Structure formats: C-alpha cells, structure tokens
Amino acid sequence: MRPPRSLQELPPRPAHFCLGVERFIRQHTGCEADLQFGSGDLVAACSGGADSTALTIILNCLAKRCGVRVVVVHLDHCLRPESAEDAEFVRQLCEALELELVCERLDVAALAAERGLGLEEAGREARYALLEQVRGECGAQLICTAHHLNDLAEDVLLRLARGAGWPGLGGLPCFDSRRHLLRPLLLTPKAMLLDFLRDCGVSWQQDASNVLASAARNRMRNTVLPLLIRENPNYLESVARLWRQARTDEDFWDDRLAEAEPELRGDCLFLAHGRLKSLHPAERLRLYKSLLDRLGAGQALSDALYQLDEAAMEGRDASIQFPGLKLAKVTSKGILFGPDPRASNR
Structure with missing residues (x-):
C-alpha cells in the first residue's frame, strides 16, 4: 500500500x-x-x-x-x-x-x-x-x-x-x-x-x-x-506539564536576564561582583547558567552552580569546571566565564 x-x-x-x-x-x-x-x-x-x-x-x-x-x-x-x-x-x-x-x-x-x-x-x-x-x-x-x-x-x-x-x-x-x-x-x-x-x-x-x-x-x-x-x-x-512549566519559566528568565549583558573579554564573558551582590540568589543562578549556555553545548549541573555562587558571595578565588569544556573563574573583581584552557591539551 x-x-x-x-x-x-x-x-x-x-x-x-x-x-x-x-x-x-x-x-x-x-x-x-x-x-x-x-x-x-x-x-x-x-x-x-x-x-x-x-x-x-x-x-x-x-x-x-x-x-x-x-x-x-x-x-x-x-x-x-x-x-x-x-x-x-x-x-x-x-x-x-x-x-x-x-x-x-x-x-x-x-x-x-x-x-x-x-x-x-x-x-x-x-x-x-x-x-x-x-x-x-x-x-x-x-x-x-x-x-x-x-x-x-x-x-x-x-x-x-x-x-x-x-x-x-x-x-x-x-x-x-x-x-x-x-x-x-x-x-x-x-x-x-x-x-x-x-x-x-x-x-x-x-x-x-x-x-x-x-x-x-x-x-x-x-x-x-x-x-x-x-x-x-x-x-x-x-512530564508534558513539567515541560510546559519549564518553558514558561525559561521564557520569563530569558526576558529578565536580557538586560544583564556581561562584559566581553576576548572569547570570555565577565560579571563584576558589584552587579551580583544586589541580585536575589535565584537570579544569580539563572544568570550564571545563561552565560554558560551562551558558551556552547553542555548542561550546567546544580551542584556546580551552587559552588560557583558560594565562592562568588564569599569573595573566594575558585575555578569551577562545567560540562562542555567550560570554566567559571572567580577572582577578587568578578567571575570570568570561558573555555577551559585545559581543553586544548586534550
């Protein structure tokens, strides 16, 4: 037939x-x-x-x-x-x-x-x-x-x-x-x-x-x-309801975070600590994830995002690795999001 x-x-x-x-x-x-x-x-x-x-x-x-x-x-x-x-x-x-x-x-x-x-x-x-x-x-x-x-x-x-x-x-x-x-x-x-x-x-x-x-x-x-x-x-x-809720939340946060444009530093994105301290923790976590997503494929996991936020709020130097060969480096001035330098040696 x-x-x-x-x-x-x-x-x-x-x-x-x-x-x-x-x-x-x-x-x-x-x-x-x-x-x-x-x-x-x-x-x-x-x-x-x-x-x-x-x-x-x-x-x-x-x-x-x-x-x-x-x-x-x-x-x-x-x-x-x-x-x-x-x-x-x-x-x-x-x-x-x-x-x-x-x-x-x-x-x-x-x-x-x-x-x-x-x-x-x-x-x-x-x-x-x-x-x-x-x-x-x-x-x-x-x-x-x-x-x-x-x-x-x-x-x-x-x-x-x-x-x-x-x-x-x-x-x-x-x-x-x-x-x-x-x-x-x-x-x-x-x-x-x-x-x-x-x-x-x-x-x-x-x-x-x-x-x-x-x-x-x-x-x-x-x-x-x-x-x-x-x-x-x-x-x-x-599962379909969960998916719809996730997309609705994602649309809201995409609009909300559109104004939080980071500073470009070569192939990296930089966020100053001064901007972060005024934000609610939920907004900071979403902002970290959105910048990591902009760097390419690889899902940012919750534990790593919380580790990053803790280091940033404590003003403690740290380097947090994320899937997709991405790295968030916390310094005294802010957070630098970019490719993991160690990736080029793999």
Missing part, C-alpha cells in the same frame, strides 16, 4: 492528527517568527523506525499547506547486519512519497574508536553533522527530528540522574534556534505515532539495539519508565 502523500489522502483521524502537529509547531516552538516557518526546505531525519517514519509522512502531508519542501536524510551507521535493510526501506519510502533523499554510510564503530567516544555519542555526532551539512547545502530553514513524549520522559529522568537543575530538568526544548533544530512531535506519545502509522497502513523497521541494556537511555526506556507509568498511568502527561 502506498503511503499517503497529502492531507486529502488521509482518513479523518490521521488528518486531524497531522493538523495537531502543525498547531504545535506554530503555537509552542516560536520558530515561525525566528526562522520563517512557511518558506524554504525542511530537513527530516529518518532512520526507518516508527517515529521517524511517522515524522516523514506527517511533514510531507503538511508540506504543501505550510509552503515547504521536505528533504529526507538517512545515515547508515554500519553497526548492525540489517542496517542496509533500514536504508533500503527509507529509500523506498521516499520514492513512494516522491521526496528527495540524502543517504550515506559511515563506520560509526571506527569513528568512535578514533575519537575515543562511545558508540551512541559517536553516532549522534555523525548524524547531526550530516543533517547540518545537508541543511546548509540545500538552504533549509530547519532540521526536524522525531523525538516524542516518551523520549522527553526518558530525557527528564536522565537529567534528574545527572543532577540537572531547573529549568533544564524540564527536558530538551522543542526548538533550538542555535542548531536550527525542531522537534515537532515532542509532546506526542509514541502510542499515537504507532496508531497514526496503522491508520495509514504503513510499516516500519525495528532497531534491535533499542533493547540493549548497555545504553543508559535504553535502561530508562525499558525498565524505569514502565515502572513509573505503572505507578501513575498519567505519568507522560505529568
């Missing part, structure tokens, strides 16, 4: 579902204003699994209505014997949908060994590098991934386990303007995506690596999350 290529070809329930995804994009992501959703191309990541297959069909059904063209990207990681079958499935799907496909193969195991990374991290870096490359080549506005509400619930648990603070504890955002990244299914439960595919009569590929207990995310997905849902069948809805 050929997959549907437009809203008009969909039965009523999946058609309304697609329109709900469009409403989410327009109402909750903020990308329409920032990146002019409604013109240009969208790059869609598709592994051939249920989530990304559903995303590809949904975007294609909305493309004409929203004034965009969809370009699909698939990366074969060469980690499983059946990975070539996944690539062929995506090729056939794109052919049936009349979508342009960029499909590449990469020995991720060799890449991981070369860079000293885990397989999951190396694969993720390679995927996003290819997605960004294609986005640049075709002049696309956005990269779309198929992260959904179950993924968000796993992400919240992983952040909690790592010691993330608020509002980062609310989970990954649905729109990342720095990376041109959009997650249009983020508040959609996986079960709804499976129902959508069944309503459309579309199959998908199964990735056996999703059940391997060696990956932390898989342990959350297959062990911890089912226990929480058993305790509270509405647990996913609770």
Whole structure:
C-alpha cells in the first residue's frame, strides 16, 4: 500500500492528527517568527523506525499547506547486519512519497574508536553533522527530528540522574534556534505515532539495539519508565506539564536576564561582583547558567552552580569546571566565564 502523500489522502483521524502537529509547531516552538516557518526546505531525519517514519509522512502531508519542501536524510551507521535493510526501506519510502533523499554510510564503530567516544555519542555526532551539512547545502530553514513524549520522559529522568537543575530538568526544548533544530512531535506519545502509522497502513523497521541494556537511555526506556507509568498511568502527561512549566519559566528568565549583558573579554564573558551582590540568589543562578549556555553545548549541573555562587558571595578565588569544556573563574573583581584552557591539551 502506498503511503499517503497529502492531507486529502488521509482518513479523518490521521488528518486531524497531522493538523495537531502543525498547531504545535506554530503555537509552542516560536520558530515561525525566528526562522520563517512557511518558506524554504525542511530537513527530516529518518532512520526507518516508527517515529521517524511517522515524522516523514506527517511533514510531507503538511508540506504543501505550510509552503515547504521536505528533504529526507538517512545515515547508515554500519553497526548492525540489517542496517542496509533500514536504508533500503527509507529509500523506498521516499520514492513512494516522491521526496528527495540524502543517504550515506559511515563506520560509526571506527569513528568512535578514533575519537575515543562511545558508540551512541559517536553516532549522534555523525548524524547531526550530516543533517547540518545537508541543511546548509540545500538552504533549509530547519532540521526536524522525531523525538516524542516518551523520549522527553526518558530525557527528564536522565537529567534528574545527572543532577540537572531547573529549568533544564524540564527536558530538551522543542526548538533550538542555535542548531536550527525542531522537534515537532515532542509532546506526542509514541502510542499515537504507532496508531497514526496503522491508520495509514504503513510499516516500519525495528532497531534491535533499542533493547540493549548497555545504553543508559535504553535502561530508562525499558525498565524505569514502565515502572513509573505503572505507578501513575498519567505519568507522560505529568512530564508534558513539567515541560510546559519549564518553558514558561525559561521564557520569563530569558526576558529578565536580557538586560544583564556581561562584559566581553576576548572569547570570555565577565560579571563584576558589584552587579551580583544586589541580585536575589535565584537570579544569580539563572544568570550564571545563561552565560554558560551562551558558551556552547553542555548542561550546567546544580551542584556546580551552587559552588560557583558560594565562592562568588564569599569573595573566594575558585575555578569551577562545567560540562562542555567550560570554566567559571572567580577572582577578587568578578567571575570570568570561558573555555577551559585545559581543553586544548586534550
């Protein structure tokens, strides 16, 4: 059975579902204003699994209505014997949908060994590098991934386990303007995506690596999350509420901290102690985090932020390391935020 290529070809329930995804994009992501959703191309990541297959069909059904063209990207990681079958499935799907496909193969195991990374991290870096490359080549506005509400619930648990603070504890955002990244299914439960595919009569590929207990995310997905849902069948809805609260707080603090522009010192940001002492501790902590976020990827953990604030308020010299090879150095005059000098020696 050929997959549907437009809203008009969909039965009523999946058609309304697609329109709900469009409403989410327009109402909750903020990308329409920032990146002019409604013109240009969208790059869609598709592994051939249920989530990304559903995303590809949904975007294609909305493309004409929203004034965009969809370009699909698939990366074969060469980690499983059946990975070539996944690539062929995506090729056939794109052919049936009349979508342009960029499909590449990469020995991720060799890449991981070369860079000293885990397989999951190396694969993720390679995927996003290819997605960004294609986005640049075709002049696309956005990269779309198929992260959904179950993924968000796993992400919240992983952040909690790592010691993330608020509002980062609310989970990954649905729109990342720095990376041109959009997650249009983020508040959609996986079960709804499976129902959508069944309503459309579309199959998908199964990735056996999703059940391997060696990956932390898989342990959350297959062990911890089912226990929480058993305790509270509405647990996913609770995660969605937490996410909305985090985004609301984040928007408020982003506006509030916009006026607290630090002094630029080369590739570093400097805050004088005089400015900090007049602020409430909550505002100081948010300010530290916002400046660290400006330096690049890497989640600032709560303990380190509190250590930084304690040293700053005591006027004690200190150097606090943060994920992403970032460093906050407290001096007698203030705090200098910048790259960790030791990173260049790694």
